[in-house]
Amino acid sequence: MRKPDLKCYEDKKTGNSRLCVRCQEEEDMEESLRRDDEEKERAEQKDKIDMKQKARERMKRKFAEEKRKKEEEAVKRGKIMK
Ligand SMILES: [Zn+2]
Numbered sequence: 670m671r672k673p674d675l676k677c678y679e680d681k682k683t684g685n686s687r688l689c690v691r692c693q694e695e696e697d698m699e700e701s702l703r704r705d706d707e708e709k710e711r712a713e714q715k716d717k718i719d720m721k722q723k724a725r726e727r728m729k730r731k732f733a734e735e736k737r738k739k740e741e742e743a744v745k746r747g748k749i750m751k
Pocket residue numbers: 677688689690691692693
């Protein structure tokens with residue numbers, strides 16, 4: 670049996686369409702697959718954002734560490750010069 674392209678039933682007055690159980694199941698499956706895809710995409714997006722934030726935090730820590738070292742060295746040099 671060939672699956673019709675159109676929905677199984679459409680009320681001409683209201684424009685509401687209704688699917689038979691078989692088509693409804695297919696539709697639900699497609700819908701859930703679509704949702705899975707969307708969720709995966711969202712998760713990937715979130716990962717990307719997390720990675721960016723982590724990279725930024727690493728940079729900040731690195732800069733802070735370098736600044737601290739420079740200050741320490743400056744203090745040491747100051748002590749030596751005195
Ligand atoms: Zn159907």
